[in-house]
Amino acid sequence: MTDKIIFFDTTLRDGEQSPGCSMFLEEKIRIARHLEVMGVDIIEAGFPIASEGDFESVKAVASEIKQTKVAALARALDGDIIRASEALKSAAIPRIHTFVATSDIHLEYKLKKSREEVLEMTRRGVTLAANLADDVEFSAEDATRSDRDFLYKVLDAAVESGAKTLNIPDTVGYCTPTEMASLVKDIVERFAASDIIISVHCHNDLGLAVANTLAAIEAGARQVECTINGIGERAGNAALEEIAMALIVRADHFGIGHNIDSKQLYPASKLLSSVISFGVQPNKAIVGRNAFAHEAGIHQHGVLSNPLCYEIMTPESVGAPKSDIVLGKHSGRHALLAKLSELGYKPDKDEIEGLYNKFISLADKKKNIYDQDLIGLISSQNDAAAAA
Ligand code: KIV
Ligand code: ZN
Numbered sequence: 001m002t003d004k005i006i007f008f009d010t011t012l013r014d015g016e017q018s019p020g021c022s023m024f025l026e027e028k029i030r031i032a033r034h035l036e037v038m039g040v041d042i043i044e045a046g047f048p049i050a051s052e053g054d055f056e057s058v059k060a061v062a063s064e065i066k067q068t069k070v071a072a073l074a075r076a077l078d079g080d081i082i083r084a085s086e087a088l089k090s091a092a093i094p095r096i097h098t099f100v101a102t103s104d105i106h107l108e109y110k111l112k113k114s115r116e117e118v119l120e121m122t123r124r125g126v127t128l129a130a131n132l133a134d135d136v137e138f139s140a141e142d143a144t145r146s147d148r149d150f151l152y153k154v155l156d157a158a159v160e161s162g163a164k165t166l167n168i169p170d171t172v173g174y175c176t177p178t179e180m181a182s183l184v185k186d187i188v189e190r191f192a193a194s195d196i197i198i199s200v201h202c203h204n205d206l207g208l209a210v211a212n213t214l215a216a217i218e219a220g221a222r223q224v225e226c227t228i229n230g231i232g233e234r235a236g237n238a239a240l241e242e243i244a245m246a247l248i249v250r251a252d253h254f255g256i257g258h259n260i261d262s263k264q265l266y267p268a269s270k271l272l273s274s275v276i277s278f279g280v281q282p283n284k285a286i287v288g289r290n291a292f293a294h295e296a297g298i299h300q301h302g303v304l305s306n307p308l309c310y311e312i313m314t315p316e317s318v319g320a321p322k323s324d325i326v327l328g329k330h331s332g333r334h335a336l337l338a339k340l341s342e343l344g345y346k347p348d349k350d351e352i353e354g355l356y357n358k359f360i361s362l363a364d365k366k367k368n369i370y371d372q373d374l375i376g377l378i379s380s381q382n383d384a385a386a387a388a
Contacts (some may be wrong), residue, residue, distance in 0.1 A: 004257040005247065006223040008199065009035050009240060010044040011272065012061070013073055015231040017047075023255055025057050026155040031228075033062045036262035037069045040240075042095060044225075048087035049080040055087050062091035062270060071095040071137065075126040076125025085132035096129040099139035099167075101153050105151040114151055122157045130162025138163035139201065144175040144183065165197045165223060170212055173205025173235060177215035187334040188220030199223030202238045203229060209238035214246055217254065228272045229280050229287065241265040241286040241318065249313050266319040286318055293324040297332030300325055304334050325344065327374075329363035345378055355381055 012028050015021055023031070028045070028246060033045050041217040045061035046054040062070045070091045075079035076098050090095035100111075100121050107113055113121070122138070129136040138158035140151055155166050175183075180200070188198050200216040200223075202209040213224050230239030244260040268285035282289040292315040294300045302309030307323060315322050327334050333356050340355070341348060347355055358377050363369055 003079050003255075004222070004259070005217060006041045006199075007039070007244070007258060007260055008044065008071070008225045008238065009040045009227065010041040010237065011035070011223050011227040011240075012057070013044040013046050014201075014225075014233060014237050015272075018231055018233050018236070021231050023057075023275055025053070025060055025095060025106050026055045029060055029064050029267055031272060031275065032065050032070075033358050034264065034268050035228075036065050037261070038268055039259035039261045039356075040068060041070050041259060042069040042223075044071040044073060044097060045312060046087075048083045049074065055083065055139075058084075059090070062088050062173075066092045069095050069135070070144050071097045074098045074125075074129070074225075076100040076121045078124075078128060081125060081132065085129075086261040086356075088133065088150075088190050091270075093135070094133050095135040096133045097137040097139065098129050099127045099141050099169075100125065100154075101141040102151050103142035104147065106142050107143065115153075119157055120137045123161050125160050126161035126163050126322035132200065135165075136163045137165040137167055137199070139167040139169055141169055142169040142171040143168045144180070145172065148183075148186075152187075155187065155190070159191065159194065161198055164195070165199050166191070166228065167201050167223070167225065168201040168216075168221075169201040169225075170203055170209075171201075173203035173209060175202070175212055176206075176208065180212040181215040181219040184216045184219035184221050199225060201225035203233060204235040204237065206363075207235070208244045209236065210246070212345065213238040213243055214254075217247075229284070230278070231272070239285070245286050245313060245318065262317055263319040266315075287320070292320060292322075293326050294359040295326040295328045296330045297335065300335035300338075301332055304338055316329060327359070327363070327369040328367065329360065331359075331363070339371075339374060340378070343374060343378075347378075351381065 016023055032043050044059040048055040048058045058072045072084035072087050074084040081098055084096050100118055115255040126136060126138055129378055140154055198221045200213055200221045202212040224243055226238040226240040226243055228240055247254050247258055248262055266287050280288050294303050300308045325338055327339055336356055336359055350382060355377055
């Protein structure tokens, strides 16, 4: 497949910017190494002007990572861009990622600048960045709430000044998938005659970050900005593992390549959770504890006969431990038998009925049934048989 999605991971920048996600330099290097092994195309390592620590982290990641492009974020301001380029000095393949807001609300209340001034900032910022690095990405912050004609003027100016990637952020997670597709399609058509890559960066305030990202891919976006476990400002960014598995599991639908080694997704999620102060919710797609767990009897029977009955991907394909049959009051005889045989116990027909009844009455009283509980049931059944 020649048509490919470029995975731009911003776990170390947008992800780290969110509450509870601060990382030490050593931790950032460990994560960056894993992202490289996993096949991420671009690692956004930080925002060097933000602090001395951020500058040092970008510098360290840039020295360590040699196969993968390393990006540093900078507002479209001379000082930011120069600092980003200094932090990237030892990078094998550096990218300066510069941005300015384009929505009226940001211009009026945050930047206190006119549209003409923002256009000028774009030209000046991108020109400086292009003088300092071969690869420049430009982002129009809050693009999805921006006036389209003005947004297009800014994007045109960025390209004329040397940007090679245009990123369309849904900064406040406001867009819907059909709106995102229509905007991206328009922009892709606008730059169709060039090599400009159109990128999206979706936030999850309405829980639509991955849906918007996939809609953008269908509309022609070829770079996606995302994070491990979907961490990021407020409700987070689009989750890398969900985008990657959508492309893999629904290759029939998307028909597009990428460089992600899906077996590294679960290890990446675990590594990040061990570094920041929280993990993922149990029912999180792809990497949650329950993503491959089954408790309902009908599901357990189906999965024990053929996992494809209730699983559209295998746990092995994302590097997760094998499917978990969880025993509870919804479980049936098949699951109980499978668990007992894992414990090395092969009950005969009569024993099964007795054990199953005991198991169900225990499960009615106790939310989770552990191996120890089953061993207890077996020995009480044995004691009863011996006494009879
Ligand atoms: O959400 C956003 O708009 C950003 C940009 C800096 C890309 O993070
Ligand atoms: Zn963001």
